[in-house]
Amino acid sequence: MLNKVLLSLIFSLTFFYAQAQRQINTKPTPAKVKVQRLDDAINTVASDFAPTRYGDRIYFTSMYQKPNGGEMVTRIYSFVDGYQPRVEPDLNMKRKSAHIAHMAFMPDASRMYFTICQDDDQTKCKIWYRDREFEGGWGAAKILPDYINLRGTTTTMPSVGWDEEQKKFALFFVSDRAGGRGGKDIWVSHITWDGKFETPYALPINTPQDDVTPYFDRNSQILYFSSNGMGGSGRFDIFKSEKKGDMWNRPANMGRPYNSAYDDLYYMTHEVSNTAYFTSDRPGSLCNKNAIDGWNCYDIYQVVENEEYEIFTAKSKSDTNMVMHTIEN
Numbered sequence: 001m002l003n004k005v006l007l008s009l010i011f012s013l014t015f016f017y018a019q020a021q022r023q024i025n026t027k028p029t030p031a032k033v034k035v036q037r038l039d040d041a042i043n044t045v046a047s048d049f050a051p052t053r054y055g056d057r058i059y060f061t062s063m064y065q066k067p068n069g070g071e072m073v074t075r076i077y078s079f080v081d082g083y084q085p086r087v088e089p090d091l092n093m094k095r096k097s098a099h100i101a102h103m104a105f106m107p108d109a110s111r112m113y114f115t116i117c118q119d120d121d122q123t124k125c126k127i128w129y130r131d132r133e134f135e136g137g138w139g140a141a142k143i144l145p146d147y148i149n150l151r152g153t154t155t156t157m158p159s160v161g162w163d164e165e166q167k168k169f170a171l172f173f174v175s176d177r178a179g180g181r182g183g184k185d186i187w188v189s190h191i192t193w194d195g196k197f198e199t200p201y202a203l204p205i206n207t208p209q210d211d212v213t214p215y216f217d218r219n220s221q222i223l224y225f226s227s228n229g230m231g232g233s234g235r236f237d238i239f240k241s242e243k244k245g246d247m248w249n250r251p252a253n254m255g256r257p258y259n260s261a262y263d264d265l266y267y268m269t270h271e272v273s274n275t276a277y278f279t280s281d282r283p284g285s286l287c288n289k290n291a292i293d294g295w296n297c298y299d300i301y302q303v304v305e306n307e308e309y310e311i312f313t314a315k316s317k318s319d320t321n322m323v324m325h326t327i328e329n
Contacts, residue, residue, distance in 0.1 A: 038301065046287065049266055051279065076101065160172070163216075172214040179202055186205075187203070275303065
């Protein structure tokens with residue numbers, strides 16, 4: 001009798017071990033990923049952040065110092081590989097003391113959104129936009145309506161995605177308005193067929209801390225964002241949450257090498273090139289904190305899949321190129 005029990009127990013353990021081993025053997029291995037800091041044509045001793053790519057051109061925000069030791073302000077630049085970055089005159093309006101940042105396009109480039117902030121702490125920001133004209137240029141800059149740019153709050157970091165469930169484009173943005181969970185929250189306003197904005201609402205994945213830099217991938221219906229309210233390996237970590245119908249999955253930490261023990265923000269993907277970009281102040285960055293006292297110090301990184309796994313590689317020519325971007329006056 002005892003032998004039968006032992007044989008039965010051995011058989012059961014062998015069966016469960018085989019099942020567990022089968023699951024281990026069939027579990028997909030993580031994709032190879034290489035994280036690389038973009039070279040010093042983009043990254044400087046100042047803060048470079050908020051990348052977005054359209055076609056072969058990367059748009060990003062960078063700081064520059066006004067002539068004769070003037071104050072530091074942000075402007076939007078663009079970059080094509082092999083050329084020097086150029087300031088975008090259609091975005092950088094004649095507001096010399098304002099900070100202009102956070103470029104975002106409609107998928108067909110019929111409209112671009114951007115942020116204008118009146119203070120260094122980015123607590124007085126509003127979202128503006130320009131529509132593409134028939135001749136190919138950009139129309140006059142217009143501010144979004146008051147129920148988006150709510151008075152007495154900050155409204156910033158615009159991003160546009162296609163909501164498959166709603167069959168509408170959606171404007172994601174960040175605000176500290178009432179009605180969220182605390183700190184800065186991610187809000188969304190759906191866009192009607194005639195270009196009007198519906199009443200915004202806060203996403204259920206927000207935390208009591210800061211949830212920022214949204215980017216919604218239309219193909220996967222995944223929202224990428226950064227938060228310092230969900231725990232993780234650093235101050236701000238990159239998370240993702242898939243939208244299924246009108247529900248959002250529990251956010252998942254992207255892990256390494258996307259996240260570090262430092263700030264990691266502004267994640268976005270570019271499907272055609274199979275490349276993603278984000279912003280970080282991790283070790284190896286060019287940005288010199290001593291050069292921009294009082295400002296966050298970020299560089300722009302590139303993520304290439306199916307490459308050898310690396311975390312802190314950098315494309316840098318020499319320290320002599322670590323200068324700020326310039327702008328014509």
